[in-house]
Amino acid sequence: MTDSSSVPPYDEKQIRCPKLGGQVNFAYCRVEKGGQACPRAIACWTEHFDVESYFRKALSPNDFESCFSRPPQPKLVTLVELIERAQRIAAKAAISPLGKHTEPPAIPPEDEA
Numbered sequence: 001m002t003d004s005s006s007v008p009p010y011d012e013k014q015i016r017c018p019k020l021g022g023q024v025n026f027a028y029c030r031v032e033k034g035g036q037a038c039p040r041a042i043a044c045w046t047e048h049f050d051v052e053s054y055f056r057k058a059l060s061p062n063d064f065e066s067c068f069s070r071p072p073q074p075k076l077v078t079l080v081e082l083i084e085r086a087q088r089i090a091a092k093a094a095i096s097p098l099g100k101h102t103e104p105p106a107i108p109p110e111d112e113a
Contacts, residue, residue, distance in 0.1 A: 010048055018044065019078060037067050 011030075014023040019040060024032075026045060032038035037055060045051035056064055 010045070013048065015044060015048070019075075033067075036063075039068060039070060042068055 010026045012025050012027065014025045016022070017024040017029075019038070026041075029038045029041040029044065032041075037059075038044075042052050042055065055068070059067065
């Protein structure tokens with residue numbers, strides 16, 4: 001049986017993420033950055049519940065400081081990281097089940113007419 005006090009409030013509630021531009025739930029924000037909370041989570045969720053108190057109880061003081069004390073990265077850096085991540089995922093998807101890399105099909109040149 002799950003202890004209801006350990007389940008964060010609003011885990012399934014969705015709000016607009018200013019970083020991603022779409023709807024996300026609090027469960028995503030808690031582990032957005034490689035298992036660490038999104039540095040913007042406090043700013044985004046403050047109007048919905050006492051999110052700072054939640055994180056102070058859920059995280060060690062060092063983890064809280066390392067997550068929320070740094071200024072957020074500029075949007076351009078975030079976009080570049082997301083593009084690089086998508087490229088790594090796409091490269092993994094291009095590997096066949098036998099472990100051999102498969103090239104995407106060539107795009108034929110446009111007819112010059």
